[in-house]
Every structure is written in C-alpha cells, then in structure tokens.
Amino acid sequence: MFVGDMDSGIECKFADNTKLCGAVDTLEGRDAIQRDLDRLERWACANHMKFNKAKCKVLHVGQHNPQHNYRLGREWIESSPEEEDLGVLGDEKLNMTQQCVPVSWAASKEL
Helix, strand or coil: CCCCCCCCCCCCEEECCCEEECCCCCHHHHHHHHHHHHHHHHHHHHCCCCCCHHHCEECCCCCCCCCCCCEECCEECEECCEEEECCEEEECCCCCHHHHHHHHHHHHHHC
C-alpha cells in the first residue's frame, strides 16, 4: 500500500507509525498540531482508510505543558501518562525508570 504522500502539508514533525509532535508553548503550537491531525484525517478519508482511534494517544511532555485536548475527526484523543515507542517506555517527564528497573532486575537475576 502506498502512503508516501501521507505527510504532505504537515507542519509538525512526523515519524514512523504516524506520530506527530510539536512545541505547544503557544496557542499557535496547539493549533498547528490540530491542523495536522485534521489533515491526516482528511488524507485517511480520501484514501478510504481509517486510523485506529482507540490506539491514538496524546503524551503531554514537559513540566509546564498546558495539556491541550486534541481530536482526530470528531473523536477526542485520550491522554496517556506514558507511551512505548520502538520498545522504549517513556513518560511525560521523559523518565525511563519504568523501563529500566525491570530490565536491570532481569539482568542481575541472570548473573
């Protein structure tokens, strides 16, 4: 399936598995992310595809993040306190302790 044009016109950074990220320290930053979500939804509709909205999450990063709400189509996207990407679990403080503790425990058990 060809999805090479999916990121056409996207303002914010775009990565594997359809991820968007951007600085949201202003209302313009929030609006840019929402516009990108709207573009992705229009692209999906035009190509007769759907995003699995149950798997769509917002990870608010940073101590003073205003934690805006976003929608994909008509549905609001749920916030998540942590998300896994490429096998690495990180939280809103970019803390990977939840990932490191079990791994170090398992490694010490093998010695």
